[in-house]
Amino acid sequence: METIMEYLGFFSDIPLWASIGSAVVLMLILGYTGAPLWLWAIAGYAGLVGLNAPGWLFIAYTVLVVVFNIKPIRRAVVSSPIMKLLDAINFLPKISETEQTAIEAGNVWVEGELFSGHPDMKRILNESYPELNEEEQAFLDGPVEALCNMVTDWDVMVRKGFTDEVWEFMRDKKFFGLIIPKKYGGLEFSATAHSAIVAKLASRCGPLATTVMVPNSLGPAELLLHYGTDEQKDHYLPKLATGEEMPCFGLTEPNAGSDAGSMRSEGVVFKGGDGELYLRLNFEKRYITLAAISTVIGLAFNLKDPEHLIGEEENRGITCALIPSETEGVELGRRHDPLGIPFYNCPINGKDVVVPLDAIIGGKDGAGNGWRMLMESLAVGRGISLPAQSVGGAKVATRAIGAYTAIRKQFGLNIGKFEGIEEPMARIGGYTYLMEAARRYTTGGLDSGQKPAVVTAIAKYNFTELGREIVNDAMDVVGGAGISRGPRNIFSSSYTAMPIAITVEGANILTRTLMIFGQGAIRCHPYAYNEIDALMNKDAKKFDDNFWSHIGHIINNKVRAFLLSITRGRLASSPVSGPAAKYFRKLAWASASFAFFTDIALGSYGGALKMKEKIAGRYADVLSHLYLASSTLKRFEAEGRREADRPYFEWAMEYNFWRIQQAFEGILREIKVPGLSWAFRLAGLWGRLNPIGTYPSDKLGHKVAQAMQTRGEDRDHITAGMFHPQDKESAIGRYEHTMELVEKAWPAFKKLYKAIKAKELPKEPYLEIADLAVEKGILSKEEGELVKETEEARNDAIQVDEFTLEEYLHETPKAPLGDGKRKAPKAALT
Numbered sequence: 001m002e003t004i005m006e007y008l009g010f011f012s013d014i015p016l017w018a019s020i021g022s023a024v025v026l027m028l029i030l031g032y033t034g035a036p037l038w039l040w041a042i043a044g045y046a047g048l049v050g051l052n053a054p055g056w057l058f059i060a061y062t063v064l065v066v067v068f069n070i071k072p073i074r075r076a077v078v079s080s081p082i083m084k085l086l087d088a089i090n091f092l093p094k095i096s097e098t099e100q101t102a103i104e105a106g107n108v109w110v111e112g113e114l115f116s117g118h119p120d121m122k123r124i125l126n127e128s129y130p131e132l133n134e135e136e137q138a139f140l141d142g143p144v145e146a147l148c149n150m151v152t153d154w155d156v157m158v159r160k161g162f163t164d165e166v167w168e169f170m171r172d173k174k175f176f177g178l179i180i181p182k183k184y185g186g187l188e189f190s191a192t193a194h195s196a197i198v199a200k201l202a203s204r205c206g207p208l209a210t211t212v213m214v215p216n217s218l219g220p221a222e223l224l225l226h227y228g229t230d231e232q233k234d235h236y237l238p239k240l241a242t243g244e245e246m247p248c249f250g251l252t253e254p255n256a257g258s259d260a261g262s263m264r265s266e267g268v269v270f271k272g273g274d275g276e277l278y279l280r281l282n283f284e285k286r287y288i289t290l291a292a293i294s295t296v297i298g299l300a301f302n303l304k305d306p307e308h309l310i311g312e313e314e315n316r317g318i319t320c321a322l323i324p325s326e327t328e329g330v331e332l333g334r335r336h337d338p339l340g341i342p343f344y345n346c347p348i349n350g351k352d353v354v355v356p357l358d359a360i361i362g363g364k365d366g367a368g369n370g371w372r373m374l375m376e377s378l379a380v381g382r383g384i385s386l387p388a389q390s391v392g393g394a395k396v397a398t399r400a401i402g403a404y405t406a407i408r409k410q411f412g413l414n415i416g417k418f419e420g421i422e423e424p425m426a427r428i429g430g431y432t433y434l435m436e437a438a439r440r441y442t443t444g445g446l447d448s449g450q451k452p453a454v455v456t457a458i459a460k461y462n463f464t465e466l467g468r469e470i471v472n473d474a475m476d477v478v479g480g481a482g483i484s485r486g487p488r489n490i491f492s493s494s495y496t497a498m499p500i501a502i503t504v505e506g507a508n509i510l511t512r513t514l515m516i517f518g519q520g521a522i523r524c525h526p527y528a529y530n531e532i533d534a535l536m537n538k539d540a541k542k543f544d545d546n547f548w549s550h551i552g553h554i555i556n557n558k559v560r561a562f563l564l565s566i567t568r569g570r571l572a573s574s575p576v577s578g579p580a581a582k583y584f585r586k587l588a589w590a591s592a593s594f595a596f597f598t599d600i601a602l603g604s605y606g607g608a609l610k611m612k613e614k615i616a617g618r619y620a621d622v623l624s625h626l627y628l629a630s631s632t633l634k635r636f637e638a639e640g641r642r643e644a645d646r647p648y649f650e651w652a653m654e655y656n657f658w659r660i661q662q663a664f665e666g667i668l669r670e671i672k673v674p675g676l677s678w679a680f681r682l683a684g685l686w687g688r689l690n691p692i693g694t695y696p697s698d699k700l701g702h703k704v705a706q707a708m709q710t711r712g713e714d715r716d717h718i719t720a721g722m723f724h725p726q727d728k729e730s731a732i733g734r735y736e737h738t739m740e741l742v743e744k745a746w747p748a749f750k751k752l753y754k755a756i757k758a759k760e761l762p763k764e765p766y767l768e769i770a771d772l773a774v775e776k777g778i779l780s781k782e783e784g785e786l787v788k789e790t791e792e793a794r795n796d797a798i799q800v801d802e803f804t805l806e807e808y809l810h811e812t813p814k815a816p817l818g819d820g821k822r823k824a825p826k827a828a829l830t
Contacts, residue, residue, distance in 0.1 A: 031559030032571075034118070034552065041065045071544065079544035087535055091606040101372050103523050106379030106451035111458075114626040115524040117557035117595025121575045121584050124630045128444035129638040136193035140721075143173040144197055148204040148723040152730070154487040156207050160342040170243065176215040177241030179222065184237035191380070191446035195388040195439055196721055202392030203722035206497050207343040209392065213385040214289045215240065218377050218505075219249040220298040220322055220361075227320075227362045227373050236296065236322065249298035250285035250348050251374070257507065261371065265301035267319060269309050269357065277309055277357040279321065281329075283350045287504070291346035292335055297323040298361075299350075300370055310357070316368035321359040329353035341497045376451060378505070383442045383456030386501050390467035391439050393494050394432040395722040396732070397474040400490050401428055402708030402715065403735035404478055407742050407794050414742075415477075416709045419698070424473035426701030429708050430655055431466045432718065433648035437635030438463070438628050454524055457515040458624045461508050464501040471495050486801020490731045513613040516620035521598060521609070526553060528602060550599075557596040564589035565690060578641060580633050583653045587629055590660050590692055594622045597667055604673045615670060621663035629656040644714035647703035654700065657693025664692070711743055738797040741790040748783040767791035 026043050029035075044065070048058060067073050085091075110127060113119035132140065150166050170176065178194050180186025189197070194216060202209035215221060221240045224233050239245040256263040265283035272278050283301055291297070303319035305311060325332055331349040338345045360366045361373065405416030405425065415421050442459050445452060471494045475482040478491065485492045502508045506515065522529050527550040534543035563571055564585075572588035574581040598619060605612055636642075636649045668684035707714065725733040752769065755761040755778045761769050766787055774784035 028559055028563065031555050032563055034556040037069055037548075037552070041069060068548075074548070075540055075544040079547060080540050082547065083535060083538075083540060083543045087538075102375050102453075103519055103529070105372070105375030106453035106456075108524050109445050109450045109452035109455055110630060111452060111454045111520065111623065111627060112524050112526075114591050114623060114630070115520065115595060115598070116526060117553070117560060117592045119588065119591050121573070121588070125575050125634060125637060127441065127634065128448050129440050129634055130190065130192045130444045130447055132193050132196060133190075136189055136196070139173075139187070139189070139193070140196060140200060143169075143175070144200050145723070147173070147175070147208070148201065149725075151205050151208055152487065153205040153493050154485075154489075156205050156342060157340075157493060162208070162211070167243075170212065174241055174243075175212050176243045176246070177221075178212075178216045179225070180237050180241040181225070184233065184241055186237065186241040190443070191384055192440065192443040195384050195391075195443045198385055198388035199392035199395070199439070199721055200723050202389040203396045204725075206389070206393075206493055207341060209389050210289065210343040213389065215247050217381040217385045218251075218374070220245075220247040220296055222377050222381065223249075223298060223320055223361050223373055224322075226377070227366060227369070229358075229363045231358075232322070232361065232363075240296075245295045246290060246293055247296050247298060248288050248290040248294040248346075248348075249300075250283065250288050250291070251300045252287045253283075253285055260300070260374070261318070263300060263302060263318070265299070267301045267303045267321070269303070269305040270307070271309060279303075279355050279357060279359065281321075281323070281350050281353040281355065283348070283353075285348040286346075287336065288346050288348050290344045291348050292332055292344050294325050294332070297325055297330070297348065299323050300374065303360075303367055303370075305367075310364055310367055313368070318370040318374070319367050320361045320370040320373055321355065322361060323350075323353065323355055323359060327353055327355060338500050339496050341493065341500060375453070379451045379453035379456055380446055381456070382460040382505055383446055383452075386505060387435075387439055387442065387459040387463040389501065390463040391432075391435050392722060393467055394428070394435050394470050395719040396490065396494075397428050397470050398432045398708060399715070399719040399722065400732055400735055401425060401474050401477050402710075403732075403739040404481075404797075405705075406709040407735065407738045407797055409794070414709075416705060419702075421477060422698075422702055422705035424477055425705040425708055426651060426696065428470050428473050429648055429704040429718070430651035430696065431470055433635075433645070434628055434632045434652035434656070435463055435466060436718075436721075437652070438631035441631035441634050454516060454520040454623075455627060457506070457511050457519070458627050460505055461511045461516060461620075462624050462628060464498075464508060468498045468502065471498055481798065481800055484800035486803070488731050488734070488799065488801050512620045513616045516623060517616045518610060520623060521602065521616075521619070525598065525602075526550075554596065554599045557592050557599070560592035561589070561596045564592055565686070565692075568690070576637055579646060579650070580636055580641070583629065583633060583657075586657055586692060587626065587633070590622070590626055590629075590657065593664065593692070594619075594626065594660075597664070597671075600673065601667075601671065604671065615667060618663040618666040618670075622660050622667075625656040625659045625663075629653060629660075632656065642714075642717070644707070645717070647700060647707055648718065651696045651700050651704050654693060654696040658695045659693075661687070661691045661693040711739060734793075734797050738790070738793040741786070741793050745783075745786045745790040748779055748787050751778055751783070752787070765791070767795075 026046075030040055030043060044061060045058075048061060067077055110119075110124055113124060147166070147169060150169060151162065156162060174185075174187050175197075177184075177186035178189045178197065180188065182188045198209050198213045201212055220236060224236055224240075228236075236245060240247060250265075251260055251263075253263050253265060265281070265285065267279045267281045270278055270280055281299070281301060283299060285291075285299075298320060299322075300318055300320050303316040304314060305316055306314055308314065310316075323330065329350050329352050331351075332346070334347055336345045336347065357364065362369065366373075402416075402425075405421055406414055408415045410418075416425070438459060442455060445455065471491055474491050475495055481489065482491050482495070522532065527546045530546040531543060531550065533539075534546060569582070569585035569589035572585040574584035576584065601609055601612075601615060601619065605615075609616065632649065632652045636645065639645065664687055665684060668680045668687060671680055673680065707718075724736075727733045728737045749766065752761065752766055752773055755773065755776075756763050756769075760776065760778065761773060770779065770784045770787040770791070773779040773787075774781055779787065
C-alpha cells in the first residue's frame with residue numbers, strides 16, 4: 001500500500017497543466033486498450049492526487065469505487081434499479097417467440113468480429129477460402145459443361161422450357177442431388193461446389209440455374225437432411241437424388257410474403273376411423289418454384305390440435321410436412337409468369353387435404369418446429385443460390401463487355417478507350433472481383449460448419465443489388481445490342497429477370513433493414529441480446545454482468561474510433577504487409593466507428609429502433625461493406641497478391657470504404673439524440689473533412705477497364721468458373737473470336753493508321769482499303785487478309801438479331817417444339 005501511495009504522491013508534484021494532460025493521455029490509453037475497471041479506479045486516484053483534491057472528494061470517490069467494483073453491491077445499489085427502470089419504460093425491445101427463433105437461427109461468425117469494434121484481423125484472414133476437390137472439379141468440367149452445351153438461353157426463352165434430353169440429363173447426372181449424401185445416392189458436394197455449379201449454369205442460362213438450385217436449396221431435401229426421421233430420409237432422399245421425385249416448397253402466401261410468420265395455411269390434427277392420427281390441411285400458396293411439375297410438396301402451415309391428440313398445446317405453431325402432389329384436394333397445374341422468364345413458378349392450393357401425421361418432417365417431434373427449421377435452413381441457403389447466380393452473371397458481363405468494348409468502334413476508336421465507357425466498365429470489373437471474393441469466403445464458412453444468418457442475408461442482398469447494377473451498366477454499354485432480343489443478345493434475359501432475384505428469399509428492402517442490421521444488432525452485438533434476455537427473465541445477475549461490460553465496450557470503441565480517425569487508422573495493426581495492409585487498418589477504424597455508433601442508436605432509440613428502418617438500412621450498409629471488404633482482403637491474400645489483380649482489388653476496396661463513408665454520413669445527418677444532435681452534426685462535418693473512403697479514382701478505374709479488354713491468363717482468372725462456349729456462332733463465342741482477331745491484326749491496323757495519316761491511303765473503312773494497302777506494299781498479303789477477316793468478324797459481332805414478321809410473331813426457335821426432333825418433357829405437359 002505504501003508503494004502505491006508513494007507512486008500516487010508523485011503526481012502531486014506535477015504542474016496542473018501537466019496533470020490534466022497526463023490524465024487525458026492516460027484515459028485515452030485505458031480507453032483504447034479496454035482496460036479493466038480496477039485500473040480506471042487507480043487512474044482516478046492518481047488524478048485526484050495530481051489535482052490536490054480535498055479529503056472529502058477522496059472519500060466520495062472511494063465509495064464509488066467500492067460500489068462499482070464489488071459486484072453484489074453494484075447489483076443491489078445500481079443495476080437492479082436501472083433494470084427496473086428500463087423494464088418500466090419498455091426501453092429495450094420485447095422479442096416474440098417467432099422473432100427469438102429467427103434471431104437465434106444459425107450462429108454468429110466473423111460478423112461478430114466486425115460488430116465488436118476491435119476485430120481479430122488474423123481470424124478474418126485465416127478463415128477458409130476453399131478450392132473444389134477433384135470429384136467436384138470433374139463434375140464442373142464434365143456434366144456441368146455438357147449441360148451448358150445442351151441449352152442456349154434464347155432457345156429456353158422461346159421454348160419456355162427444356163427438352164426431354166435436358167431433363168433426362170439432369171436426372172441422370174444427379175443435378176437435383178448435389179447436397180444429398182452419397183449413402184442416399186446423392187453427390188454430397190460442398191457448399192463451395194454447389195455454389196460454383198449454380199454460378200456456371202447461370203452464366204449460360206438463368207432458368208437452368210434456377211431449376212437446379214431450387215431442389216438443392218430450401219426444400220424437402222435440405223429439411224429432411226437436418227430434421228427428417230430415418231424412415232423419411234430412406235424413403236425420399238434416394239428418389240430426390242435421382243430426380244424420380246421432383247420437390248417444391250410451399251411457404252409464400254398472398255398475405256405472407258417476407259412476413260412468413262403471418263401465414264394462414266392451416267393443418268388440424270384429427271383421429272381417423274381407423275384410430276390413426278391424420279392432418280387435414282387447407283392452404284393457398286403462390287410463387288412456388290417447380291410446383292407444377294412437382295411430385296412432392298414441402299408445405300409450411302400453422303398446426304392446430306384442438307382435441308389435444310399429440311400434446312397439451314392447442315396451437316402448435318408453424319410446422320413443415322411432405323405432401324405427395326397427387327394427394328386428393330391438392331390443386332396444381334397452373335403457372336405464374338415471372339416477367340416472362342420460363343422457369344416453373346406456380347400457385348398451389350389445397351382444400352381438405354388429408355395426410356398421415358407422420359407426414360410432418362421429423363414426425364410428431366417436428367410438430368411446431370417448422371419456423372426453426374425454416375430459419376436455420378435459410379441461414380445457409382441465402383448464402384449459396386442467389387449469390388452464385390449473381391456471380392455467374394457478373395462474370396459474363398465482365399468478359400463480354402471487355403470483348404465488346406475492344407471490338408466496337410465509334411468515331412474511329414474502340415469504345416473501350418472512351419472515359420465515359422471506362423466508368424461503368426470499372427464498376428462491372430470491380431464488383432465482379434469483390435462478389436467472387438465474398439462468394440468463396442461465405443461458402444468457406446458454410447463448409448466449415450458455420451450457419452451465419454446475418455452474413456448470408458448480407459450476401460443475398462448485396463449480390464443481387466450489385467448484380468442489378470452490373471446488368472444495368474452492361475446494357476448501357478452495349479446499347480442497341482442489349483435491347484434487341486434474340487440469340488445474339490447476352491444481357492436481355494438477365495436484365496428482365498433481375499427483379500426476381502431482388503424479390504425472392506426475402507424482399508431486399510426488408511432483408512437490408514430488418515435482417516442485416518435489425519437481426520444483426522441484437523444477435524451479433526457482444527451484449528445486447530444478453531441484456532434483453534436478462535430483462536425478459538428478470539435476471540439481475542446476468543443484466544449486471546452484461547450492462548457494465550456494455551458500458552466499457554462503448555467507452556473502448558469511442559476512444560478507438562476517435563484515435564483511429566485522427567490517425568486515419570495508422571494506430572491499428574495489420575496481419576500482413578504489402579498493398580492490403582492499409583486496408584486492414586482502415587477496416588479496424590471502420591469497425592470501431594460502426595460499433596460505437598451502433599450503441600448510440602441502441603441507446604437513443606431502444607426498442608423503437610425496429611421502426612427506424614431508414615437509419616437501420618444505413619447501418620446495414622456499413623456492416624455489409626465491412627464484410628465485403630473482409631472477403632476481398634482474404635481473396636487478395638489467399639490468391640498470392642496477384643499483381644494483375646491489384647487494380648480490381650484496390651478498386652473494390654476503395655468502393656467498399658466509400659460506401660461505408662456514405663452510410664456514416666447518412667447516419668450522422670439523421671440520428672436523433674436529445675441534446676446531442678449538434679455533436680453528431682459536428683462529427684458528420686469532421687467525417688466529410690476526414691473521410692474513411694472516397695470513390696475509386698478515374699486512374700484506378702482506367703486500369704480496371706483496360707485489364708478487362710486485355711486477353712490472356714489474367715482476364716481468364718477474373719472470369720474463371722463461367723461457361724465459355726467454343727462455338728464461334730454463339731454470342732460470347734463470336735465476341736471472343738473477334739477480340740482475338742483484333743489483337744492479332746493490331747500491328748496491321750497501326751500500319752494502316754499511319755498510312756492514312758500520311759495520306760498514302762484514303763480515309764476509308766479498313767475493310768475497303770485493305771487490298772489497296774497490299775498493292776502499295778503497306779501490308780503483306782497475309783496482313784491484308786487478316787485485316788479483312790477481322791473487319792468482317794467485327795461487323796458481324798456488332799449485328800443484332802432480326803426476324804421475319806412470322807418469326808417475330810411466333811418466336812420460333814431453330815428446332816420448334818413438336819417438330820419431332822425435340823419434345824417437351826412429360827412433366828411440362830402436366
